[in-house]
Amino acid sequence: MALFDIERARQETPGSQHILHLNNAGSSLMPQPVLEATVAHLQLEAQIGGYEAVERQQAVLEHAYDAAAALINCSRDEIAFMENATRAWDMAFYALPFKAGDRILTSMSEYASNYIAYLQVTQKTGAVVEAIPDDAYGQVSVEALRNMLDERVRLISITHVPTSGGLVNPIAEIGKVAREAGILYLVDACQSVGQMPIDVQKIGCDILSTTGRKYLRGPRGTGFLYIRRERIEQMEPVFLDLHSANWTSPESYEIRKDARRFETWETNYAGKIGLATAIDYAMDWGIDAIWRRIKDLSYNLRTQLSPIPGVIVRDRGVTQCGIVTFTVEGIEPEEIKQQLAKQQINVSVAVRNSTLLDMDARGLTTMVRASLHYYNTPEELTRFSSAIAQLADF
Numbered sequence: 001m002a003l004f005d006i007e008r009a010r011q012e013t014p015g016s017q018h019i020l021h022l023n024n025a026g027s028s029l030m031p032q033p034v035l036e037a038t039v040a041h042l043q044l045e046a047q048i049g050g051y052e053a054v055e056r057q058q059a060v061l062e063h064a065y066d067a068a069a070a071l072i073n074c075s076r077d078e079i080a081f082m083e084n085a086t087r088a089w090d091m092a093f094y095a096l097p098f099k100a101g102d103r104i105l106t107s108m109s110e111y112a113s114n115y116i117a118y119l120q121v122t123q124k125t126g127a128v129v130e131a132i133p134d135d136a137y138g139q140v141s142v143e144a145l146r147n148m149l150d151e152r153v154r155l156i157s158i159t160h161v162p163t164s165g166g167l168v169n170p171i172a173e174i175g176k177v178a179r180e181a182g183i184l185y186l187v188d189a190c191q192s193v194g195q196m197p198i199d200v201q202k203i204g205c206d207i208l209s210t211t212g213r214k215y216l217r218g219p220r221g222t223g224f225l226y227i228r229r230e231r232i233e234q235m236e237p238v239f240l241d242l243h244s245a246n247w248t249s250p251e252s253y254e255i256r257k258d259a260r261r262f263e264t265w266e267t268n269y270a271g272k273i274g275l276a277t278a279i280d281y282a283m284d285w286g287i288d289a290i291w292r293r294i295k296d297l298s299y300n301l302r303t304q305l306s307p308i309p310g311v312i313v314r315d316r317g318v319t320q321c322g323i324v325t326f327t328v329e330g331i332e333p334e335e336i337k338q339q340l341a342k343q344q345i346n347v348s349v350a351v352r353n354s355t356l357l358d359m360d361a362r363g364l365t366t367m368v369r370a371s372l373h374y375y376n377t378p379e380e381l382t383r384f385s386s387a388i389a390q391l392a393d394f
């Protein structure tokens, strides 16, 4: 941890001067360069016009594809920018042609928006969705997945890091199974991109979605989608427009051949530039260094919280990430959140219907979610743990 220039990280994170922010899984504090790049583009739009600003910033906007591609190890034509992770995920998922009897295999800790989409599509088509059981550590059981495979499985769709805990699912092992069986593989990497190394070649996924505002520290209302080259032309977007397709004659149109077939013409350009800046910024710190520090800090926090009487740390998995969840006997998580807010400490509350299968299986309804990032410090975590100890000791 000594090698990490934490002083610089905090100087470049204006919010960290006055708030103890442990809601990075909700929306991280933007670093100064991201804020500046985003605002500068809005100012340019105001000064010279929105279309003209795009023309002037063409190279910067195109760089966004190179930045995202470098981050997850793919090529630039496999990237589409979106307004959030859910739409990125949706655009891919709803492009898949399911029919009666098809099976979708997913994880127990699947995110609500994804599961709602499975329910909508399976109820319409007669396909079925099934959750792969967890292993003893709470991760997707790769063994169980193997046993569930048959010729009806059309999609394996997994959340890498759930919104509600430190769990990191074994997505590369799952990818190996998907590849061997020749089954399409979709990964929701919303909480993991920016937090830990993500390499789509190592994962072996066909589709991956993520957001800008969480561990990448980009602006809100941004996200991107990765689609493997060979899959792009097999996937017809549910919506098209004059950017995703070209109107070639009164009777015909041609859909773009790259991943941008999933984009829309109109977009938040300032946000896109902000996200590209955030990706460059993260890579400048080094994703390996970020991940090491997050793991150290989260281990530190769990170790401080566990001995507090009444506190139960709820995270599962072999490898645990920066999302720390816990309950405190006798106090509702919402009350804890409000009490902490009075001390300029931000946390969020994980609720049952965000990850319903998992919460029900564990008999939980709500938890406190303290999600840290590399710019947090051990001193902050000690202050946080003392605040929790005080609340627990009423």
Ligand SMILES: *Cc1c(COP(=O)(O)O)cnc(C)c1O
Pocket: 084, 085, 086, 087, 111, 113, 159, 161, 162, 163, 188, 190, 191, 210, 211, 212, 223
């Ligand atoms: C936050 C989250 C999403 C949704 O991301 P948006 O950018 O809000 O659409 C999807 N999956 C997981 C696991 C998340 O935590």
